[in-house]
Amino acid sequence: MTARSEPLTVPAILLRKTEYGESDLILTLLSPDHGRLSVIAKAAKKSRRRFSGVLEVFTELEAVVQHGRGLPRLQEASLKNAFARIREHPLRTGYAGLWAELAHDGAAEELPQGDLYGLLRFALQELDRGELAAELLHLAYLMRLLTLLGHAPCLECCVRCRTPAEKLSARDLRVDLGRGGVCCLRCAEGKEGEPVMALSRGTAKQLLWVGRADAARLSRLKTSPLGLAEGRDFLERFLVVHFGRLPRSLQVLRQLRDGEDLRR
Numbered sequence: 010m011t012a013r014s015e016p017l018t019v020p021a022i023l024l025r026k027t028e029y030g031e032s033d034l035i036l037t038l039l040s041p042d043h044g045r046l047s048v049i050a051k052a053a054k055k056s057r058r059r060f061s062g063v064l065e066v067f068t069e070l071e072a073v074v075q076h077g078r079g080l081p082r083l084q085e086a087s088l089k090n091a092f093a094r095i096r097e098h099p100l101r102t103g104y105a106g107l108w109a110e111l112a113h114d115g116a117a118e119e120l121p122q123g124d125l126y127g128l129l130r131f132a133l134q135e136l137d138r139g140e141l142a143a144e145l146l147h148l149a150y151l152m153r154l155l156t157l158l159g160h161a162p163c164l165e166c167c168v169r170c171r172t173p174a175e176k177l178s179a180r181d182l183r184v185d186l187g188r189g190g191v192c193c194l195r196c197a198e199g200k201e202g203e204p205v206m207a208l209s210r211g212t213a214k215q216l217l218w219v220g221r222a223d224a225a226r227l228s229r230l231k232t233s234p235l236g237l238a239e240g241r242d243f244l245e246r247f248l249v250v251h252f253g254r255l256p257r258s259l260q261v262l263r264q265l266r267d268g269e270d271l272r273r
């Protein structure tokens with residue numbers, strides 16, 4: 010028998026929680042140094058005292074993990090940030106849930122993921138603080154996530170003929186989702202059977218900017234509801250193509266958004 014190694018203490022954000030058997034939970038964590046990490050929390054469903062309130066999706070915690078045979082075990086977890094103000098709003102909870110799911114799908118296992126961790130933490134902290142509009146943070150998160158994963162949308166020029174976007178008339182920008190960015194009207198017309206989606210030049214420019222600005226600059230950005238909605242529709246369609254599926258929490262988020270629109 011090999012000697013058990015020392016338990017590992019890691020900062021982490023909980024990305025996914027699955028019930029396992031009568032009383033256990035399998036958790037997927039994102040940690041800056043160890044990337045995506047699946048652990049089992051024994052008797053977590055019964056022993057409320059041990060993990061009380063800590064094991065919720067998108068909480069930030071400090072986890073003590075014991076490696077051994079099989080799945081590493083979560084020995085202890087202490088809460089660092091529950092992001093309680095996010096959880097007061099269903100729609101914000103929907104955004105945070107989607108961001109966690111996308112981080113889950115994009116994170117590498119057992120490899121340093123400091124940038125991804127930093128991005129998710131930044132987005133959750135700002136959403137919790139509530140000073141920036143959730144819709145704007147959503148665009149910032151998606152742009153940065155796609156860039157980190159090597160799928161940044163091409164917004165500066167036509168993905169086919171490489172004509173710079175500023176040389177095209179403002180009405181001539183179309184989207185080629187398969188090729189990963191905007192294209193000019195002429196290139197878009199040559200393609201058969203593809204749904205044509207337009208994107209205004211202003212929105213394309215704003216997305217590039219939103220993908221880089223810090224929180225202070227984001228807070229000074231003048232946005233229109235229409236521009237935000239256009240950027241969002243584009244990025245959400247884009248990520249479905251590049252992740253190869255419709256994330257479950259994106260469906261949930263869309264239902265929540267439709268509900269909000271009805272109440273307006």
Ligand SMILES: [Zn+2]
Nearest residue numbers: 167170193196
């Ligand atoms: Zn073109």
